[in-house]
Amino acid sequence: MALNLYQQIIEIINKSSRPLIIFKKEPGGDAIASGLGLFLILEKLDKKAEIVSDNFSPPKTFSFLPKIEQIQPSIANLKKFIISLNIAQNKINDLSYDLRNDKLNIFITPEQNISKEQIKIGTSKFRHDLIFVLDTPDLESLGRVYWDHIDFFCQTPVVNIDHNPTNENFGQINLVNLTASSTAEIIFQLLESLNIDILDEDIATLLLTGIMSETKSFRIPTVTPHSLSAASRLIALGARREEIVKNLYQTKSFDTLKLWGRALVRLRNDASCNLTWTVLTREDFIATGASPNKLIDIVDELIFNSRNADIAVLIYESPEEKNKICCLVFSEKKFDLLSLTKTFEPDGSKNLVKFCVYNKDLIEAEKEIIYKIKEKLKNKMP
Numbered sequence: 001m002a003l004n005l006y007q008q009i010i011e012i013i014n015k016s017s018r019p020l021i022i023f024k025k026e027p028g029g030d031a032i033a034s035g036l037g038l039f040l041i042l043e044k045l046d047k048k049a050e051i052v053s054d055n056f057s058p059p060k061t062f063s064f065l066p067k068i069e070q071i072q073p074s075i076a077n078l079k080k081f082i083i084s085l086n087i088a089q090n091k092i093n094d095l096s097y098d099l100r101n102d103k104l105n106i107f108i109t110p111e112q113n114i115s116k117e118q119i120k121i122g123t124s125k126f127r128h129d130l131i132f133v134l135d136t137p138d139l140e141s142l143g144r145v146y147w148d149h150i151d152f153f154c155q156t157p158v159v160n161i162d163h164n165p166t167n168e169n170f171g172q173i174n175l176v177n178l179t180a181s182s183t184a185e186i187i188f189q190l191l192e193s194l195n196i197d198i199l200d201e202d203i204a205t206l207l208l209t210g211i212m213s214e215t216k217s218f219r220i221p222t223v224t225p226h227s228l229s230a231a232s233r234l235i236a237l238g239a240r241r242e243e244i245v246k247n248l249y250q251t252k253s254f255d256t257l258k259l260w261g262r263a264l265v266r267l268r269n270d271a272s273c274n275l276t277w278t279v280l281t282r283e284d285f286i287a288t289g290a291s292p293n294k295l296i297d298i299v300d301e302l303i304f305n306s307r308n309a310d311i312a313v314l315i316y317e318s319p320e321e322k323n324k325i326c327c328l329v330f331s332e333k334k335f336d337l338l339s340l341t342k343t344f345e346p347d348g349s350k351n352l353v354k355f356c357v358y359n360k361d362l363i364e365a366e367k368e369i370i371y372k373i374k375e376k377l378k379n380k381m382p
Contacts, residue, residue: 005175006193009159012173013194016130018048020075024136024349025054025143026296029062029213029248031135034161034183036067037206038132041191044198050128054143061297064247065209066202075145078127078152084120131158135183137166140338141349161186166335166350181220181227184210188230201238208239213248256297259290263298269309273377276302277313279366285319292319292326296352299330311335313373315366318356325365326356329373340376344369 013019021038023031035051042049056073085092085108094109108114131153133139139146139153146153160171163180180186184207191199191207211231215223218231235241262284269276285291295314302312311331318324327344329337330352337353338346346353357365 005173006190008173009175009190010194012130012157012159013042013045013047016047018050018128019130019132020128021049021051021132021134022136022142022145023053023134024141024351026348026352026354027053027056027135028300030182030184030210032059032062032068032071033065033206033210033213034134034187035071036065037184037187037203037210038134039067039070040200040203040206041187041194041198044200044203052145054145059293059296061247062209064243065206075149075152078149079125080127082121085114086118086120090114090118126152126156128152128156131156133158133160133171134187135162135164136160137162137164137350138168139170141351143347161190164332164351166333179224179226181222181224182211182214184208184214185227185230188234199237201240204234204237204239205244208234208241209244209248212244217245217249253290255289256294258288259284259294260298262288263302263314267302270374273374274310275313275370275374275377276309276311277315277366277370278302279362280314280316281362282317282319284316292316295328296330299328299352302330311337311340311373311377313370315362315369317362323359324356325358325360325362326354327365327369329353340373343372 019042021035023035035053039049039051050072051070052072052075054073056071058068058071062068083106087110090110090112092108092110094107096107098105098107133142136142157173158171159173159175160167160169161175161183163177163183163186165178167176169176175186175190177186180189187210188207191203208231211227212218215227218228259280263278263280266278267276268278295316299312299314302309302314310333311329314328316326318326329341329346331337332351336350338348338350341353341355344355344357346355348354357368360368
């Protein structure tokens with residue numbers, strides 16, 4: 001009998017010893033919390049798991065999450081470099097090494113002279129034997145951790161877990177459930193099919209954080225009875241709901257709220273292409289005391305509070321560098337924002353991109369950016 005997806009994942013986990021968990025660059029709360037939840041699950045199963053996101057820096061909002069310090073900004077030591085010496089007929093009397101002036105010298109004292117034919121140079125197998133990619137539409141959205149290690153991703157089994165319709169089903173196993181409210185909900189479903197007894201308060205807290213973050217505390221239309229049931233069971237199993245609510249929704253600083261207010265005052269919308277946008281000046285950052293690292297939250301709120309908007313754009317003057325205008329573009333719909341903003345050489349994923357333009361004032365930059373995005377959107381319309 002063919003195995004279902006959950007059974008396939010359980011089987012491949014059992015065969016793995018060093019799985020890697022990875023998610024897109026600039027991840028949201030669902031990706032971070034789901035990744036950490038899976039990390040703890042794998043630890044409970046005695047797997048030496050590691051977790052990575054390109055250039056990751058822990059957002060202050062999620063600093064309360066257990067094990068968040070385990071998320072690394074890059075993949076390191078994928079293979080070992082091996083120098084092999086055939087000593088079947090030539091014993092070694094002494095072995096030492098010396099590191100000097102950025103040069104490693106290895107000293108070998110054999111009983112007899114060593115020929116070149118006795119020395120072989122190679123590499124070990126990859127450090128990780130399984131890859132979990134979470135809440136990520138495609139491998140390219142992983143950033144440099146993918147582009148720098150394409151051979152690793154080509155030669156290692158990938159389990160792709162997501163709930164977004166933009167997912168391209170790039171894994172050898174694709175657990176993509178479009179009816180789930182979040183990736184965290186899917187991880188919980190997997191855990192239930194695996195062994196609910198390994199779930200503890202930390203895992204429950206992480207998975208509930210992912211669900212609440214992705215559903216805006218159950219306010220979005222995609223919330224289903226299954227989502228609410230999963231949240232209820234996680235709370236019953238020890239999820240620290242009060243801690244989650246406090247950190248996600250009750251810790252917004254006054255300067256961030258003031259910056260949000262300035263962004264909302266200038267909010268504009270074009271219903272013909274379901275686009276909403278706003279701008280922030282350098283003076284806005286100075287007056288409020290807020291920093292640009294709060295802007296992701298603002299873009300998220302813009303699209304959540306604009307019912308007819310498919311894409312939200314935030315254009316702002318860099319507070320650190322004159323003649324530099326930056327832009328964040330975000331969408332939860334099935335848009336390829338990297339393609340949509342290609343002319344600006346963006347960085348990010350299909351759902352969230354950032355780019356900058358230079359030597360323009362804010363008004364010029366706004367006109368150019370919004371015009372080109374609108375043109376791209378209109379060309380894609382039927």
